[in-house]
Amino acid sequence: MERCSRCVTPASYPGTRLNSDGVCNQCLDYEAKYAHWDETRAERAEKFRTILDQARRRSSYYHALVPLSGGKDSAYVLYLATKVYNLRVLCYTIDNGFHSPIAKENIAAALAATGADHFVFRPHHGSLMKLYRHFLEHTGMFCPVCMRGITAGSFFVSHKFNIPLILTGSSEKTEERLVPDIFQDGDLSFFKKVLKEHPFPDDIQAFLFDRTFYERVQRALFLLTGGRISQGRMDIYMPDYHDWNYAEIYSTISSKLGWRSLPDRDEHVDCLVEPIVHYFIREMRVPELTPSTLRYSAEIRAGQRTREEALGVVENEDRERTVPKETRIFLERMGMTEEELRKLMTDGRRHMQYQTGGFVRRAVAFLRSRRTS
Numbered sequence: 141m142e143r144c145s146r147c148v149t150p151a152s153y154p155g156t157r158l159n160s161d162g163v164c165n166q167c168l169d170y171e172a173k174y175a176h177w178d179e180t181r182a183e184r185a186e187k188f189r190t191i192l193d194q195a196r197r198r199s200s201y202y203h204a205l206v207p208l209s210g211g212k213d214s215a216y217v218l219y220l221a222t223k224v225y226n227l228r229v230l231c232y233t234i235d236n237g238f239h240s241p242i243a244k245e246n247i248a249a250a251l252a253a254t255g256a257d258h259f260v261f262r263p264h265h266g267s268l269m270k271l272y273r274h275f276l277e278h279t280g281m282f283c284p285v286c287m288r289g290i291t292a293g294s295f296f297v298s299h300k301f302n303i304p305l306i307l308t309g310s311s312e313k314t315e316e317r318l319v320p321d322i323f324q325d326g327d328l329s330f331f332k333k334v335l336k337e338h339p340f341p342d343d344i345q346a347f348l349f350d351r352t353f354y355e356r357v358q359r360a361l362f363l364l365t366g367g368r369i370s371q372g373r374m375d376i377y378m379p380d381y382h383d384w385n386y387a388e389i390y391s392t393i394s395s396k397l398g399w400r401s402l403p404d405r406d407e408h409v410d411c412l413v414e415p416i417v418h419y420f421i422r423e424m425r426v427p428e429l430t431p432s433t434l435r436y437s438a439e440i441r442a443g444q445r446t447r448e449e450a451l452g453v454v455e456n457e458d459r460e461r462t463v464p465k466e467t468r469i470f471l472e473r474m475g476m477t478e479e480e481l482r483k484l485m486t487d488g489r490r491h492m493q494y495q496t497g498g499f500v501r502r503a504v505a506f507l508r509s510r511r512t513s
């Protein structure tokens with residue numbers, strides 16, 4: 141199999157081009173974008189302090205909202221927000237119906253250790269399962285439902301409580317680079333487009349909450365001015381301003397927040413059914429992609445893992461191709477057989493017809509990339 145000579149991404153991954161040295165475009169992008177990361181560390185820290193100062197002045201009670209999933213990134217964000225920056229934090233969690241027991245324990249431990257308050261949105265279980273099934277049937281994907289719930293809920297809660305900042309651990313720098321061909325997030329226009337063509341009978345208005353027009357303008361101003369104008373409600377990606385070193389993150393959150401991982405995985409421990417997504421991406425979309433491929437590629441780029449070590453794991457995963465044990469729980473709750481699920485996920489590109497291509501999305505991605513360089 142042909143792979144990038146620097147990371148472990150296979151040449152067959154959609155959108156991948158290898159240059160004459162065999163280096164993929166994602167590695168080259170990364171190199172260009174983060175070339176000055178070390179020299180700009182102090183400047184970024186200063187920018188972040190300014191954002192916090194403004195937020196403190198504008199808040200009515202809570203300084204920041206932290207969407208908390210029970211996974212490592214959100215736990216670390218909560219740690220930084222409360223223990224390092226002494227912010228008054230409200231956490232937000234959507235109970236997506238597939239929260240793992242360990243995620244619940246991690247959330248409880250993190251809240252106990254930090255003293256943060258917690259807001260939980262638990263959509264009606266029956267409707268939620270029906271909504272997952274609806275999206276599976278019409279797009280071949282179920283993740284957009286939960287992802288939409290996280291985003292909409294964060295906007296809703298920050299709006300209602302007048303919280304100036306939403307702090308997240310999303311990071312283009314250290315996370316898997318997922319292309320629209322294989323993964324769809326909770327983008328509102330995608331979500332609405334699916335529902336327009338395939339109306340859903342139950343009331344799911346809570347999933348459609350969005351920023352107001354005014355808030356969108358403020359966010360555009362924030363991005364355009366490189367963070368100098370930060371009025372209104374801002375969602376801030378903490379890894380844009382901080383080093384995001386996983387060895388350090390694991391050690392911090394386990395010693396300070398009592399965070400624990402699963403015996404067989406430390407990534408996405410918050411979601412019980414995440415392995416199913418990886419399994420089907422491999423089965424139906426990109427056979428050369430194992431569960432760890434993209435994450436390890438990101439970690440190699442960020443200097444947090446060697447290629448040799450990653451290659452060993454990825455090649456080992458490549459030999460194992462068993463249906464994940466979590467599939468049983470998923471099928472039970474969805475009231476579906478494995479054959480039905482397989483059939484719904486067969487055409488791996490069905491979701492693409494609802495993607496908008498989005499000028500606004502591309503513009504925001506461009507502005508974000510400028511800001512972090």
Ligand SMILES: [Zn+2]
Nearest residue numbers: 144147164167
């Ligand atoms: Zn690469």
